[in-house]
Amino acid sequence: MKNPIFQNSYIIGVISAVLIFGSLVECRVPSSSNKIDYTAINCRKHSAILTDFGAVGDGKTLNTKAFNSAITKLSQYANDGGATLIVPPGKWLTGSFNLTSHFTLFLQKDAVILASQNEADWPQLPVLPSYGRGRDAPAGRYSSLIFGTHLTDVIITGNNGTIDGQGSVWWEKFKKGEMKLTRPYMIELMYSDQIQISNLNLINSPYWFVHPIYSSNIIVNGLTIRAPLDVPNTDGVNPDSCTNVRIEDNYIESGDDCIAIKSGWDQYGIKFGKPSEHIIIRRVTCISPKSAMVAIGSEMSGGVQDVRIEDLTAINTESAVRIKSAVGRGGFVKDIFVKGLNLNTMKYVFWMTGSYGDHPDSKFDPKALPEINGINFRDVTAKNATIAGKLEGISNDPFTGICISNATIEMFVKKDSDIEMDAKKVKLPWNCTDVAGVTSNVVPQPCALLPDKKVDCPFPTDKLAIENVQFKTCSI
Ligand SMILES: *[C@@H]1O[C@H](CO)[C@@H](O)[C@H](O)[C@H]1NC(C)=O
Ligand SMILES: *[C@@H]1O[C@H](CO)[C@@H](O)[C@H](O)[C@H]1NC(C)=O
Ligand SMILES: *[C@@H]1O[C@H](CO)[C@@H](O)[C@H](O)[C@H]1NC(C)=O
Ligand SMILES: *[C@@H]1O[C@H](CO)[C@@H](O)[C@H](O)[C@H]1NC(C)=O
Ligand SMILES: *[C@@H]1O[C@H](CO)[C@@H](O)[C@H](O)[C@H]1NC(C)=O
Secondary structure, eight states, X not given: OOSTHHHHOHHHHHHHHHHHHHHHHHHTSOOTTXXXXXXXXXXXXXXXXXXXXXXXXXEEEEOHHHHHHXXXXXXGGTTTTOEEEEEOSEEEEEOOEEOOSSEEEEEOTTEEEEEOOOGGGSOEEOOOTTTSSOSSOTTOEEOOSEEEESOEEEEEEESSEEEEOOTHHHHHHHHTTOOSSBOOOSEEEESOEEEEEEEEEEEOOSSOSEEEESOEEEEEEEEEEEOOTTSTTOOSBOOBSOEEEEEEEEEEEOSSOSEEEBOOOHHHHXXXXXXXXXXEEEEEEEEEEEEEEEEXXXXXXXXXXXXXXXXXXXXXXXXXXXEEOOTTOOSEEEEEEEEEEEEEEEEEEEEEESOOOOOSSXXXXXXXXXXXXXXXXXXXXXXXXXEEEEEEOBTTBOEEEEEEEEEEEEEOOOOGGGTTSOGGGSOOSEEEESEEEEEEEEESOOOXXXXXXXXXXXXXXXXXXXXXXXXXXXXX
C-alpha cells in the first residue's frame, strides 16, 4: 500500500481514512444541495466566509473589523482570479466598510447586514467635488455603509439577502435639524468601472440607497428597495455623473424618487463637468406618493444625455419622469427617450420644473441657464391622474424639443359627494409656460404650446454597450 496511513495497522488506517475523507466531504466538497448558482458579470476563483474573520451574527456584536480584515485579505487575489466574501445567514451588525477590486460580496438568503446606528462607526469623507458641500450640511459627509473608490470589477449580490440601513435614527436627526454632516448612503461607489448590484433586499437606508458616482459600466438589477413612504431623501438608485448604466427589473418603494439621474450641483457641477449619459432604465415598478418614478435633476449641472426609459410601472407616485432644474444650474438635459409607461394614481403625469431653486450657496451664477432639449415620450397610459401636464420652462430659456405621442390620461373623477367642492380647486389638465414642442394622439388635449403634428416620437433602435454585457453563471 502506498498510503502511509494504511502501513501501520489496517484498523487505524480505516478509521483515519474515514475521518479524513469525512472531513473532506464536510469542509471542502459541498454537496450539490449546498451549491448556490447565481449570475454575475464575473465569477471568482477564491472565496471566504465572513465567520472565518471572527464575525458574530447575533445582531449585537459589531463586525466592522471582520468585514475590513476579510476584504483586505481577499484583496490579495485581485490579480489571481478575484475573490468572493460570503455573508452567511445571521444578523451582521457593522459600521461602514470599503470594497476592493475584482471582488464579490455575496449575501446568502437570510443573511442580513445591519447598519450601525452609532455615528462613531461611520468615518467622515470630504464633500463630493461636483456638489461643493454635503447635501444635509455644508461640512461634509459620512462614508456610506458599503463604500468603494477607484475600483474595477466589483459585485454586490446574493440570493435575496438583506441590507438594512436602520435609518430611523438618521431620519429623526435630520428632521430635527441635528445633522452636522450629511447622512450616509447605503452603497456608494466612486471613480469605479464595472459595477454590478443585484438580487438583494435593501431596506431603510439613512439617505439614498444606491449611489454610483463618477463611474461607468454599471448594472443594477433584481433589487427590492423599501423605505417608509414618508421619510426624507431615501431615493432608490441615483446614477450621478455616470456613463453606461443599466437599471432593470427592480421594485422600489420610497419616500423620495425611486430613481434620480444627477450630475452635480450649480457652479461645482459645472466646473467638474462630468455628465450622466448612455443610461437605460427598464421594467421597474415604483411606489413614491411624494416624489417621482424617475427624476432627472435637480442636480444636473454636469449635463444629462442619452437616457432611455422603457416599460415602467408606477403605483401611486407624485409624478412619472420629471425634469427638475433651475437658473444657476447650467448644464443640459437632452436626448431623453421614454416609451411604455403604465401609471396608476398620480398627481402630475408630465412634469418639468425650471424653478426648482435649492442652491448649494449664494455663489451660483444667475447667467448659468440649463439647456433642456429633446425630451420624448410615447405610449403612455395613466389612470386616476390629477394633472395631465405641468410643463414650466424658464423665461428667456425655454425647454424645447418636447414630443409626446400616443398618451391616454384618465383624469381623477370626483365622486358625487365631492361635486359641490370649490370650483377653483378643479385643476386645469395642462399648464405650459416657456416650452416648445409637439404632440400626437394625446388625450386630454394638450396645451397650445404643444400643437398636434401627427408624429411618432422617436425611441432609439440601437443598443447601448451596457445592454450587450452578458451575465455568467457562477456558483459558491
Ligand atoms: C475607506 O476609504 C476611504 C477613502 O479612500 C478612506 O478614507 C477610509 O479610511 C477607508 N476605510 C477603511 C476602513 O479602510
Ligand atoms: C428574490 O426575490 C424576488 C422578488 O421577490 C423573487 O422574484 C425571486 O424569485 C427571489 N429569488 C430567490 C433566489 O429567492
Ligand atoms: C399606444 O400605447 C399603448 C400603451 O400605452 C400601446 O399598447 C399601443 O400599442 C400604442 N399604440 C401605437 C400605435 O403605438
Ligand atoms: C385616485 O386618486 C386619489 C388621489 O388623487 C386617491 O385618493 C384614490 O384612492 C385613487 N383611486 C384609485 C381607484 O386608485
Ligand atoms: C400655470 O403655471 C404657472 C407657472 O408655474 C403658474 O404661475 C400659474 O398659476 C399656473 N396657472 C394655473 C391656471 O394653474
